[in-house]
Amino acid sequence: MIEVQQLTKRYGDLTAVSNISFRVASGQILGFLGPNGSGKTTTMRIITGFMPATSGTVKVAGFDIFDDSFEARKRIGYLPESPPLYNDMTVTAYLRFVARIKGMPKTEIPDALDRVLTRCGLAKVTDRVNGHLSKGFRQRVGLAQAIIHNPEVLILDEPTVGLDPQQIIEIRALIKELTGAHTVVLSTHILPEVAQVCEKVVIISSGRVVMEDMLENLTKGQTLEEVFLRAISQEELDQSEPDERVGEVVQ
Amino acid sequence: MRNVFTIVGKELHSYFVSPIAYVVLTGFLLLGGWFFFNLLSRFNLLLSLYIQFQGGAEAANRLNLNDYVISPLMHNLAIVLVILVPMITMRAYAEERKGGTYELLLTSPLRTGEIVLGKFLASFLFICIMIGLTAIYPAILVYFGNPELGVMASGYLGLILLATVFVAVGLLTSSFTENQIIAAVSGLVATLLLYIIGWPAETAGNVLGPLLRYLSVTEHFAEMVRGIIDTRALVYFASLIILALFLTQRSVESLRWR
Numbered sequence: 001m002i003e004v005q006q007l008t009k010r011y012g013d014l015t016a017v018s019n020i021s022f023r024v025a026s027g028q029i030l031g032f033l034g035p036n037g038s039g040k041t042t043t044m045r046i047i048t049g050f051m052p053a054t055s056g057t058v059k060v061a062g063f064d065i066f067d068d069s070f071e072a073r074k075r076i077g078y079l080p081e082s083p084p085l086y087n088d089m090t091v092t093a094y095l096r097f098v099a100r101i102k103g104m105p106k107t108e109i110p111d112a113l114d115r116v117l118t119r120c121g122l123a124k125v126t127d128r129v130n131g132h133l134s135k136g137f138r139q140r141v142g143l144a145q146a147i148i149h150n151p152e153v154l155i156l157d158e159p160t161v162g163l164d165p166q167q168i169i170e171i172r173a174l175i176k177e178l179t180g181a182h183t184v185v186l187s188t189h190i191l192p193e194v195a196q197v198c199e200k201v202v203i204i205s206s207g208r209v210v211m212e213d214m215l216e217n218l219t220k221g222q223t224l225e226e227v228f229l230r231a232i233s234q235e236e237l238d239q240s241e242p243d244e245r246v247g248e249v250v251q
Numbered sequence: 252m253r254n255v256f257t258i259v260g261k262e263l264h265s266y267f268v269s270p271i272a273y274v275v276l277t278g279f280l281l282l283g284g285w286f287f288f289n290l291l292s293r294f295n296l297l298l299s300l301y302i303q304f305q306g307g308a309e310a311a312n313r314l315n316l317n318d319y320v321i322s323p324l325m326h327n328l329a330i331v332l333v334i335l336v337p338m339i340t341m342r343a344y345a346e347e348r349k350g351g352t353y354e355l356l357l358t359s360p361l362r363t364g365e366i367v368l369g370k371f372l373a374s375f376l377f378i379c380i381m382i383g384l385t386a387i388y389p390a391i392l393v394y395f396g397n398p399e400l401g402v403m404a405s406g407y408l409g410l411i412l413l414a415t416v417f418v419a420v421g422l423l424t425s426s427f428t429e430n431q432i433i434a435a436v437s438g439l440v441a442t443l444l445l446y447i448i449g450w451p452a453e454t455a456g457n458v459l460g461p462l463l464r465y466l467s468v469t470e471h472f473a474e475m476v477r478g479i480i481d482t483r484a485l486v487y488f489a490s491l492i493i494l495a496l497f498l499t500q501r502s503v504e505s506l507r508w509r
Contacts (some may be wrong), residue, residue, distance in 0.1 A: 048358040084355035
């Protein structure tokens, strides 16, 4: 459903993402892991068509995100790190606006609106203004915004960051419900979250994929923390000066 | 086109649910009313003075509402628009960038041009409402006096075109930054510059002088207030608006590359 091939993104001299490739099968939920600044958000922004890659391709539901951008974007729901809410709009007015710009036919919007309002637990706040919502509700509106047009692919950038434990559990349950019908990419650095909701894991570090496997294979006889830390330190070792390593071998 | 209307709706909605629209409209009408009151009472004073003196009736005939009330009113309103329009447009893009909502817009199946056109049309409609509401003053004159309607209509067209140029320029400066104050200040500098750029025309020589005069929004506007609709002026307004919209489109598109 999502095919990322040899993706590279440079900002001037800085290489944010370097030669990343991975795939997500239809209906799968992928945990996208990595330390802060490892290129998770950049990768997701490229997948959603927000910014072009320096090189490499991304295909979403068979459409190239660069060449067939419109078709691909219609099939993607995206929740950025901070939910993109218009603070002066009410929840329903905002969701209706999003449904329209995502290209939903007018007749389908009322049903879609009812569906996401119940699904995301927003029924009580429909007429509240976004700017007055608590952080947990803002996150839910953000999620509702991502799923309102029933996209095949969902890209969620740290959806539980800054929420209290109860809200985290609710949002996780909600994301888990979405799998099957949607293909989900979920970025996070909360490891238990991945263990609970994801089927497949991709770990990136300094803009490179250091691990890509099914969760069950990774956690055979070890915790995800161990896998994660080993994958990242491996990467750091590879990046250290080649001369040093030669020196070590000689010694 | 449907997407453009969706953006227009959203923009107008945010003008009118926030206090911005009401503050701006009230301020504009308040100042406009004060100008009108001032100009009209001065006109009355002149008229009564002229009639008192010998041969005054003939002189009084030369006093007309167009030259003494409507024309200066238009010029005063234009100055107010120089200041107010950048404040109307400052949030258009800056707020989207600050709040992260541009990420929603740019990942939706929308063309950048549709976003730019939608925001422009919304602000254009807003200034039309603003300027339209001041039509109450000329309406009063038409009811009690006999100003020339054609000249008045031409003046209003000029005022709307002038404000539309300011809107396009204000939107452009808003697209450069995520800080609304910077957007407003740079917008104000740009609109004011367009307004005064013709001032040194007299002393600037044979080449630069006419060029500065042509670039000045005031020159073309003043002609229209006098009742002259010149194609050159229309071309001037249209090209400025299109240029600013084009640059805005490039500027918004460039957000993807940063």
